[in-house]
Amino acid sequence: MLPKIQPGDIFLTRGESLLGRAIRTAEALWAPDGRAEYNHAGFFFCTCPGESIEALPNGITGRRWPEEFRGEKILIARHREMDPVRFWQGLGRIEMELGEPYPYHRLLLHLIKPLAEINLLDTYVCSEIVQTFLFFAGLTRDRRGWNPDDLEEIIWQGDPWRIVWGGVP
Numbered sequence: 794m795l796p797k798i799q800p801g802d803i804f805l806t807r808g809e810s811l812l813g814r815a816i817r818t819a820e821a822l823w824a825p826d827g828r829a830e831y832n833h834a835g836f837f838f839c840t841c842p843g844e845s846i847e848a849l850p851n852g853i854t855g856r857r858w859p860e861e862f863r864g865e866k867i868l869i870a871r872h873r874e875m876d877p878v879r880f881w882q883g884l885g886r887i888e889m890e891l892g893e894p895y896p897y898h899r900l901l902l903h904l905i906k907p908l909a910e911i912n913l914l915d916t917y918v919c920s921e922i923v924q925t926f927l928f929f930a931g932l933t934r935d936r937r938g939w940n941p942d943d944l945e946e947i948i949w950q951g952d953p954w955r956i957v958w959g960g961v962p
């Protein structure tokens with residue numbers, strides 16, 4: 794049974810492309826547990842049908858849940874304090890990024906994690922889109938560049954995060 798998505802739910806996905814595998818390998822180098830399950834992140838902005846906002850290879854755009862996620866391992870999580878006001882505050886900032894190209898150069902910075910904590914151009918890889926959304930929603934104060942594994946580690950710490958769904962749709 795697939796979950797009912799709420800605006801502001803965030804997700805992590807695992808892709809088997811060469812790039813996805815390369816990202817997980819780089820993440821694992823810096824991971825506290827030495828492994829990385831997911832290489833991509835985004836959030837949902839609408840309930841039914843679920844529509845996402847993500848930094849994808851064709852730019853900052855969206856996909857439709859669950860059709861366009863089929864075959865990908867996904868973990869969906871919800872912050873206890875996400876509400877309509879916070880959601881619109883976060884989305885208001887991310888709307889400025891829609892249609893922007895994918896910042897491939899920042900993937901290189903993420904190879905050396907401390908460098909990824911510097912973001913002079915204000916461009917975002919996938920997990921940084923989620924992080925910026927949460928920052929402007931007032932749900933994190935951390936502005937150092939997160940990768941998808943950082944996000945997973947945060948989610949598994951539990952409250953205020955709760956897993957909504959995990960699996961392969």
Ligand SMILES: [Ca+2]
Nearest residue numbers: 824828829942
């Ligand atoms: Ca990990």
